[in-house]
Amino acid sequence: MKQYRNSTQIICDLLAATKECGHEGIKTTALLSRSNLSHSRLQTFLSTLTSSGLVNQIKSDGKNTFVITPRGLLFLEEYNKFTRLAEAFGMEL
Numbered sequence: 001m002k003q004y005r006n007s008t009q010i011i012c013d014l015l016a017a018t019k020e021c022g023h024e025g026i027k028t029t030a031l032l033s034r035s036n037l038s039h040s041r042l043q044t045f046l047s048t049l050t051s052s053g054l055v056n057q058i059k060s061d062g063k064n065t066f067v068i069t070p071r072g073l074l075f076l077e078e079y080n081k082f083t084r085l086a087e088a089f090g091m092e093l
Contacts, residue, residue, distance in 0.1 A: 015076045018068040025065035
């Protein structure tokens with residue numbers, strides 16, 4: 001049976017993909033393929049991530065690159081801690 005992701009899980013997946021690309025950042029097309037989201041849905045999440053300061057958007061030559069911020073790294077770290085804690089108690093998020 002297929003597992004559906006909630007919004008928080010999608011945000012963490014996007015942050016993890018952005019983190020993996022380091023200081024170089026990740027382009028929209030690469031995020032699309034890694035996130036398995038439609039373009040319009042990805043844009044909604046990216047807007048949320050940039051407005052909350054978890055990701056910086058860098059525009060260059062008409063292309064967008066996204067880089068995780070220290071705040072985004074902290075969010076991802078805390079989410080992973082919480083997930084491990086929940087799993088230790090037999091909870092599935």
